[in-house]
Amino acid sequence: MFYKTSLLFVLISFFSFSQNTSVPDDNFEMYLETHDANLALVTIGDPNSLGDGLMNDIVPTSKINTLQNLDIENLNISDLSGIEDFIELQIFNCKENQLTNVDLSNNVKLIHLYIEGNQLLDLDISNSPDLLILWCFNNQLTNLDLTQNISLLSLRCDNNNLTNLDVSFNVNLNDFTCRFNQISTLNIGNNTNLGEFHCGNNLLTALDLSLNSNLTAVHCESNQITSLDLSQNSELRKLICYDNQLTELDLSNNGLLINLDCSNNNLCSLNIRNGNNTGIQNINFSSNPDLTCVIVDNPSGNHSTWLPLSFTNYVNSPNDCSSQVLVDDLDDFIGTSYTLPTLVNGNYYTESNGNGILLFPGEIIISSQTIYIYNSTQCYSNESSFNVIVSNTEYRIPSFFTPNNDGTNDTWRVIDNTNTFTSIYIYDRYGKLLKSLLPNNFEWNGTFNGNLMNTDDYWFVINTNSGIPIKGHFTLKR
Numbered sequence: 001m002f003y004k005t006s007l008l009f010v011l012i013s014f015f016s017f018s019q020n021t022s023v024p025d026d027n028f029e030m031y032l033e034t035h036d037a038n039l040a041l042v043t044i045g046d047p048n049s050l051g052d053g054l055m056n057d058i059v060p061t062s063k064i065n066t067l068q069n070l071d072i073e074n075l076n077i078s079d080l081s082g083i084e085d086f087i088e089l090q091i092f093n094c095k096e097n098q099l100t101n102v103d104l105s106n107n108v109k110l111i112h113l114y115i116e117g118n119q120l121l122d123l124d125i126s127n128s129p130d131l132l133i134l135w136c137f138n139n140q141l142t143n144l145d146l147t148q149n150i151s152l153l154s155l156r157c158d159n160n161n162l163t164n165l166d167v168s169f170n171v172n173l174n175d176f177t178c179r180f181n182q183i184s185t186l187n188i189g190n191n192t193n194l195g196e197f198h199c200g201n202n203l204l205t206a207l208d209l210s211l212n213s214n215l216t217a218v219h220c221e222s223n224q225i226t227s228l229d230l231s232q233n234s235e236l237r238k239l240i241c242y243d244n245q246l247t248e249l250d251l252s253n254n255g256l257l258i259n260l261d262c263s264n265n266n267l268c269s270l271n272i273r274n275g276n277n278t279g280i281q282n283i284n285f286s287s288n289p290d291l292t293c294v295i296v297d298n299p300s301g302n303h304s305t306w307l308p309l310s311f312t313n314y315v316n317s318p319n320d321c322s323s324q325v326l327v328d329d330l331d332d333f334i335g336t337s338y339t340l341p342t343l344v345n346g347n348y349y350t351e352s353n354g355n356g357i358l359l360f361p362g363e364i365i366i367s368s369q370t371i372y373i374y375n376s377t378q379c380y381s382n383e384s385s386f387n388v389i390v391s392n393t394e395y396r397i398p399s400f401f402t403p404n405n406d407g408t409n410d411t412w413r414v415i416d417n418t419n420t421f422t423s424i425y426i427y428d429r430y431g432k433l434l435k436s437l438l439p440n441n442f443e444w445n446g447t448f449n450g451n452l453m454n455t456d457d458y459w460f461v462i463n464t465n466s467g468i469p470i471k472g473h474f475t476l477k478r
Contacts, residue, residue, distance in 0.1 A: 019060060020052075020058040020060060021058060021060075021061045022081060023057060023058060023059050023081065024057050024081050024082075025077050025078060025079035025081065027077045027078075028079065028082065029051065029055060029059065031072050031075055032049070032059050032063075033049055033050070033051030033053070033054075033055065034049065034051075035049065035050055036049055037050065037066075039070070039071055049063075050064055050067070064082075064086050065085050065086065066088050067086055068088050068089060068091065068109075069089075069090065069092075070086060070091070070094075071093040072097070073093050073094065073096055073097075073114075074117075075097060076097060077094070077097040077098065078099060080094065080099060080103070081103075083104065083106075083107065084103055084105070084107070085106070086106075087108075088109060089107050090109050090111045091110075091111065091112040092112065093112075094114070094115055095114045095115060095118070095135070096116070096117040097117070097118055098119060099115070099118040099120060100118070100120065101120065101121070101122065102115070102120065104124065104125060104128065105124065105127045106127070107128060108128060108130075109128075109130065110125070110128040110130070110131055111130050111131060111132045111133070112131075112132060112133040113131060113133065113135070115139075116136055116137045116156070117138045118139050119139065120140060121140050121141065121142060122141065123139075123141060123144060124145070125145075125149060126147075126149075128148075128149065129148055129149065129151065130151055131149045131151060131152055132151055132152060132154065134149070134154070134155050134156070134157075135154070135156045136157050136160070137156050137157055137159050138158070140161055141157065141162060142160075142161045142162065142163070144157055144162060144165060146165075146166065146170055147166065147169045150169050150170065151172060152170045153173060153174050154173075154175040155170065155175070155176050155177070155178075156176075156178075157177070157178050157181070158178060158179040158181070159179065159180040160180075161182065162178065162181040162182065162183055164183060165178060165181075165186060167186075167187075167188060167191055169190075170191065171191065171192070172193055173191045173194060174193050174194060174195050174196070175195065175196050176191065176194055176196070177196075177197075177199075178202070179201050179202070180200070180202075183199070183202040183203060184202070184204065184205070185204070186199060186202075186207070188208075188211075188212060189208065189211045189212075190211075192214065193214060194212050194215055195214055195216050196215075197215060197218050197219070197220075198217075198219040198220075200221040200222050200223070201221070201222040203224060204220065204223040204224065204225055205223070205224045205225060206226070207223075207225055207228060209228075209229070209230065209233055210229060211232070213235065215233050215235060216236060216238065217236075217237060217238040217239075218230075218233070218236065218238070218239050218240070218241070219238075220240070220241050220244070221240050221242045221261075222243040222244075223243075223244050224244065224245055225241070225244040225246060226244075226245045226246065226247070227247070228241060228244075228246060228249060229250075230249075230251060231253045233254060234254065236254045236256060236257055237256050238260075239257065239259070239260050239261070239262070241262050241265070242262060242263045242265070242284070243263075243264045246265040246267055247267060247268060249265075249269070249271070250271045251271060251272050252272075252273050252274050255274045255275050255276045256279075257272075257280065258276075258280055258281045258282075259281055259282045259283075260272075260283045260285075261282070262284070262285050263284045263285060263286045263287045263288070263307070264286075264287040265287075265288055266378075267285065267290065267291045268288070268291055268377055268378040268379035269318075269379035270285055270288075270294045270295065271294075271318070272295065272296050272297075273295045273296055273297050273317075274297070275297060276297075277296055277297040277298065277301060278301070280306075283306045284307040285306075285308075290378055292313060292377075293314070293315050293320065294314050295317060295320070295321065296314045296315070296316070298316075299314040300314075301314075321380045322380045323382060324382075325375050325376065325382035326345040326346075326375060326382070327345050327346040327373055327374070327383055327384050328343045329373070329384040330384070330386045331386060332386050332415050333386070333387070333388050333417065334389040334393070334396045335391065336391070336392060337364050338364070338365040338390075339362065339364050339365075340361050340362060342361040342362075343361060345373075347374060347375070348360065348363075348371055349371075349373075349374050350371065352372050352374075352383065352385070353372075353374065353381070353383065354372075354374040354376065354381070354383075365388045365390070366390060368387075368388060368390045369388055370388075371388060372385045373385065373386075389415065394417045394420070395414070395421070396414065397414050397460075397462070397470070398413065398474060399474050399475065400474055400477055401413075401446070401474070401475075401476060401477070402477045403445060403452075403476070410445070411443045411444060411446070412426075412443070412444045412474060413442060413443040413444075414437075414442035416439075416442065419439065420466075421439065421442065421462050421464055421465075422464065422465060423437065424437040424460055424461070425437075425460065425461045425463075427459045427461075428453075429456065429458070434448045435448070446476050446478075453476060454478070455475075455476055455477055456475070456476055457473050457475050457476075458473060458475075458476060459473045460472055460474065
């Protein structure tokens with residue numbers, strides 16, 4: 001009889017214990033004792049409260065295991081023991097507490113988790129596959145595994161100690177913020193639904209946004225990014241990329257852009273010619289000392305609110321910027337040899353665009369060739385060229401020219417170093433006068449009254465100081 005009575009007592013005790021959930025944190029328990037299932041404030045002992053009416057470190061499990069929403073924000077809670085019995089919990093706000101760890105392994109139905117502003121070192125949400133919103137910023141997280149949270153729409157994990165982050169499984173992500181971490185590489189190529197993206201104050205050196213065509217706002221400030229291709233981001237309205245190492249920024253495909261801050265970079269090229277300059281509300285490209293010209297829709301438009309206010313050199317095309325790179329210009333020469341003079345702007349090269357052999361002032365040219373003078377900044381370049389014709393005579397009369405705008409022999413140009421010639425007359429094969437040329441302009445472009453002349457032979461008469469004319473012909477080749 002004694003044995004049966006003792007067994008019954010043990011079973012009753014076990015059964016009674018199993019109906020309660022341990023809540024050792026007094027602040028957590030106080031909340032449960034003073035709130036009902038609708039999270040409305042009640043007094044301790046109220047039959048509708050989530051507690052048992054006593055501050056005894058336990059609450060009835062039956063009162064919490066069906067709760068779907070719990071808001072315990074900023075209650076100085078340091079221990080969330082007991083949360084494992086909130087098995088129906090979907091929306092959980094526990095931000096701004098003193099949590100250093102939390103076990104959410106039983107909360108498999110979570111869809112919103114707001115756990116920011118704590119002291120968490122780790123966060124395991126692998127058992128919450130339906131999670132849509134995760135805000136865990138302002139913690140001390142060193143790792144965040146999101147591989148099981150494929151439904152995630154919004155992720156905000158700013159101000160942690162993350163060094164890497166894999167969001168490749170979170171293909172539905174629309175809102176992503178990871179500022180103030182120590183992330184050096186970040187791949188968001190799978191996150192094609194991204195609308196807002198914030199990755200400022202990390203260690204990024206590169207950022208590929210080519211697959212994120214739905215982006216409307218990008219904040220990548222205070223990184224070490226050296227280039228940024230936004231040609232595929234036509235929906236972009238806001239770009240904040242200050243404090244990086246960008247040298248070029250082309251926004252010509254971003255016609256919806258209204259807010260831009262690219263200050264404090266190494267920019268020497270900025271193209272904002274996108275057809276919507278009048279719609280820009282805020283723009284700042286200050287503290288880019290190498291930026292000398294900016295390409296815009298209308299150079300004479302109103303840019304009075306653009307920063308820096310002192311900037312005035314707005315142009316219409318990249319060529320306008322290139323043409324502002326100073327480069328010396330020398331005349332063609334004909335003679336037995338030519339000594340390269342000292343240059344102020346540019347350097348001598350044997351090929352175009354700074355290619356070929358670098359030549360130096362003082363070198364003597366003893367073979368006929370085209371010499372290029374090339375000058376460049378970090379983003380733009382400009383060049384001129386001149387011909388050195390090594391000959392025993394002091395003049396040169398070309399035997400042909402090819403006016404096809406390729407930069408070589410585009411005009412029929414007579415060189416007269418001794419000013420022997422007084423005038424030149426050009427005729428067609430029938431003796432019709434097409435062009436008369438005077439000194440300092442012995443050059444013909446192959447037109448007559450604005451019309452292009454055909455491929456053919458043409459005749460010239462050159463009058464000289466001696467009174468003895470020089471006659472001959474040359475070929476125009478198209």
